[in-house]
Amino acid sequence: xxxxxQDPGPFNVPEGATVAFNCTYSNSASQSFFWYRQDCRxxxxxxxxxxxxxNEDGRFTAQLNRASQYISLLIRDSKLSDSATYLCVVVYSGxxxxxxxxxxxxxxxxxx
Amino acid sequence: DTGVSxxxxxxxTKRGQNVTFRCDPISEHNRLYWYRQTLGQGPEFLTYxxxxxxxxxxxxxxxxxxxxxxxxxxxxxxxxxxxQGDSAMYLCASSSEIGTSGQETQYFGPGTRLLVL
Numbered sequence: 001x002x003x004x005x006q007d008p009g010p011f012n013v014p015e016g017a018t019v020a021f022n023c024t025y026s027n028s029a030s031q032s033f034f035w036y037r038q039d040c041r042x043x044x045x046x047x048x049x050x051x052x053x054x055n056e057d058g059r060f061t062a063q064l065n066r067a068s069q070y071i072s073l074l075i076r077d078s079k080l081s082d083s084a085t086y087l088c089v090v091v092y093s094g095x096x097x098x099x100x101x102x103x104x105x106x107x108x109x110x111x112x
Numbered sequence: 113d114t115g116v117s118x119x120x121x122x123x124x125t126k127r128g129q130n131v132t133f134r135c136d137p138i139s140e141h142n143r144l145y146w147y148r149q150t151l152g153q154g155p156e157f158l159t160y161x162x163x164x165x166x167x168x169x170x171x172x173x174x175x176x177x178x179x180x181x182x183x184x185x186x187x188x189x190x191x192x193x194x195x196q197g198d199s200a201m202y203l204c205a206s207s208s209e210i211g212t213s214g215q216e217t218q219y220f221g222p223g224t225r226l227l228v229l
Contacts (some may be wrong), residue, residue: 004154032216043203043220044155087154091216098168100145102154 004090006103014111017078021106023088024070032091033064035073037084078110116221118204124227125194132190133224137206144187146179147203155203194228201225
């Protein structure tokens with residue numbers, strides 16, 4: 001099992017749709033989780049951190065399920081500008097080791 | 113611009129040559145990270161520094177790769193005897209230590225795109 005796996009893409013959705021991405025991780029001791037957004041040929045930019053209790057930022061909702069070892073990102077009312085690749089990040093730090101792992105990313109295309 | 117900067121933005125080199133990239137982090141950030149990203153993949157962690165100390169190195173970082181952060185500010189990543197497989201985007205990120213949010217946020221530079229012919 002890969003350390004961090006994401007839904008295979010691409011996701012092609014119409015404007016206004018709701019879309020959800022999942023990301024599973026293998027290290028149960030992982031401590032921090034994030035969603036990044038990356039536009040074509042640009043650097044990744046932090047979209048949101050993922051907290052144990054779940055968190056929301058406008059149209060974006062992130063959730064963490066430690067028992068099943070996955071995080072999710074929900075985008076409501078999709079906009080054309082949401083078209084990008086969404087990367088999940090899982091971090092483990094401890095016992096003299098630091099591991100930060102990105103998923104491969106899921107490409108989202110929002111269609112007019 | 114107070115973000116992370118990287119130089120050069122693009123580099124074309126011939127196989128066997130050495131290349132060096134520079135990263136200037138956000139000034140108050142004490143942590144600095146290097147990643148490599150190839151097409152269709154997420155960024156792969158290479159190494160990170162806390163101040164001038166290199167605390168972690170990925171197994172991806174072969175002996176041809178070396179990174180330094182001599183004064184705890186800017187960092188350099190050198191690749192010796194480049195190979196075609198080194199062609200990738202090299203990303204730098206910086207962060208400060210965990211704040212009140214309890215999580216560390218990394219801010220990425222624009223990357224250096226390397227092409228080895």
